Amino acid sequence: MKERILEEAGRLFATRGYAGTTVQAVADAVGLAKPSVIYWYPTKKALQDAVVDQVLLEWRQTLPRVLDAASSGADRLDNVLGEVVWFFSQAPDRARLLTRVVVDDPTELRDRLQGHLRPWLALLAAYVREGQQAGRVRADVDPEAWVIEVVILLISSFAAAEVAAGVLGGDPDSARERLVGELVRMIKRSLHPEPEGGTP
Amino acid sequence: MKERILEEAGRLFATRGYAGTTVQAVADAVGLAKPSVIYWYPTKKALQDAVVDQVLLEWRQTLPRVLDAASSGADRLDNVLGEVVWFFSQAPDRARLLTRVVVDDPTELRDRLQGHLRPWLALLAAYVREGQQAGRVRADVDPEAWVIEVVILLISSFAAAEVAAGVLGGDPDSARERLVGELVRMIKRSLHPEPEGGTP
DNA sequence: CCTACCGATCGGTAGG
DNA sequence: CCTACCGATCGGTAGG
Numbered sequence: 001m002k003e004r005i006l007e008e009a010g011r012l013f014a015t016r017g018y019a020g021t022t023v024q025a026v027a028d029a030v031g032l033a034k035p036s037v038i039y040w041y042p043t044k045k046a047l048q049d050a051v052v053d054q055v056l057l058e059w060r061q062t063l064p065r066v067l068d069a070a071s072s073g074a075d076r077l078d079n080v081l082g083e084v085v086w087f088f089s090q091a092p093d094r095a096r097l098l099t100r101v102v103v104d105d106p107t108e109l110r111d112r113l114q115g116h117l118r119p120w121l122a123l124l125a126a127y128v129r130e131g132q133q134a135g136r137v138r139a140d141v142d143p144e145a146w147v148i149e150v151v152i153l154l155i156s157s158f159a160a161a162e163v164a165a166g167v168l169g170g171d172p173d174s175a176r177e178r179l180v181g182e183l184v185r186m187i188k189r190s191l192h193p194e195p196e197g198g199t200p
Numbered sequence: 201m202k203e204r205i206l207e208e209a210g211r212l213f214a215t216r217g218y219a220g221t222t223v224q225a226v227a228d229a230v231g232l233a234k235p236s237v238i239y240w241y242p243t244k245k246a247l248q249d250a251v252v253d254q255v256l257l258e259w260r261q262t263l264p265r266v267l268d269a270a271s272s273g274a275d276r277l278d279n280v281l282g283e284v285v286w287f288f289s290q291a292p293d294r295a296r297l298l299t300r301v302v303v304d305d306p307t308e309l310r311d312r313l314q315g316h317l318r319p320w321l322a323l324l325a326a327y328v329r330e331g332q333q334a335g336r337v338r339a340d341v342d343p344e345a346w347v348i349e350v351v352i353l354l355i356s357s358f359a360a361a362e363v364a365a366g367v368l369g370g371d372p373d374s375a376r377e378r379l380v381g382e383l384v385r386m387i388k389r390s391l392h393p394e395p396e397g398g399t400p
Numbered sequence: 401c402c403t404a405c406c407g408a409t410c411g412g413t414a415g416g
Numbered sequence: 417c418c419t420a421c422c423g424a425t426c427g428g429t430a431g432g
Binding site: 222223224234235238242243244 | 425426427428429430
Binding site for chain 2: 016017018019020096099100102103104110113114117118121138140141142144145146148149152153155156157159160163164166167168178179181182183185186189190193
């Protein structure tokens with residue numbers, strides 16, 4: 001039952017935000033009375049923490065794939081982006097939830113996110129720098145700033161995917177596809193002028 | 201007094217969101233009793249609408265500058281980006297507010313935003329396409345998708361600027377500067393491999 | 401522009 | 417896991 005609650009709460013927090021989600025609404029979505037939700041998660045805050053923790057956990061579980069993608073194939077960046085895109089495409093609520101955490105002000109949650117992000121920032125920035133020394137990556141890239149901007153772009157692009165597809169018009173599915181394609185292209189071209197792999 | 205209310209409400213809606221902002225909090229910030237706020241803006245919803253309208257109005261007032269920047273100088277894209285960056289740097293709450301409108305779900309607000317965006321999308325995409333025909337812009341760019349992704353990146357980058365600067369570390373001001381610099385570089389390089397202007 | 405007040409709903413508790 | 421209930425606060429109104 002904890003899982004059902006977590007699932008519905010995740011959906012609601014992602015779409016309506018923390019303040020916009022009532023414990024009663026979560027209870028209704030699951031089909032329980034309000035105190036039953038409070039039985040499993042003692043406060044609304046604890047429920048939100050659990051939801052955010054779950055997204056971070058799911059991300060950690062995706063890590064092996066990403067690291068694998070990062071060390072194989074002709075175009076490693078392309079592979080990594082593919083995994084990240086898959087992670088958010090799978091469940092766009094993840095991106096919406098993370099966007100809220102960043103924008104909703106709670107400094108404590110931000111700090112928790114930063115703790116998760118900082119090691120990644122260092123790792124990825126080192127990769128970029130390495131590429132620069134090898135001449136594969138443009139010299140004018142600011143490695144740390146690039147990584148941060150790419151993370152922002154990835155998360156917010158998926159968080160806004162629905163609206164963006166609406167603005168683009170046409171069939172929603174193909175609109176989403178065009179947007180993801182251009183997103184990936186932009187990120188790659190911002191790092192190096194032409195694909196890594198060269199001619200196959 | 202309407203102005204004071206609008207100002208404080210804008211600050212609060214941007215930082216805490218619609219559901220997270222109470223009419224009482226707005227009243228306290230201005231130094232009025234709650235019913236006095238309701239006197240000037242008959243409902244909380246009307247107050248939010250006024251706040252969003254104001255941001256859109258300020259953007260329209262910035263338009264002449266942007267259009268001017270778009271038709272002068274060696275690197276027109278650079279000039280336009282400079283104006284947009286200035287618009288959001290001036291008041292980062294604008295970006296945070298727009299992010300919320302997109303993510304907070306109210307379909308009606310989205311539609312209003314889309315109405316504002318659509319003509320721009322067409323105009324900017326046409327510019328990109330024109331550049332492609334002249335060979336100034338890479339052929340693999342998807343003009344409409346590119347414009348949308350750039351708008352998303354610009355808005356969310358400023359909305360997350362504070363957190364991003366925290367992750368980057370060091371002096372907050374110079375961190376912000378690095379991030380904006382890289383943001384602009386990414387956008388430019390995603391369109392054409394080298395600066396438009398050539399050697400001066 | 402304020403005081404006084406409204407019904408509804410908030411997060412959470414008591415007790416079983 | 418539920419019913420019954422708590423004080424606090426919500427958006428908004430009445431009346432001046």
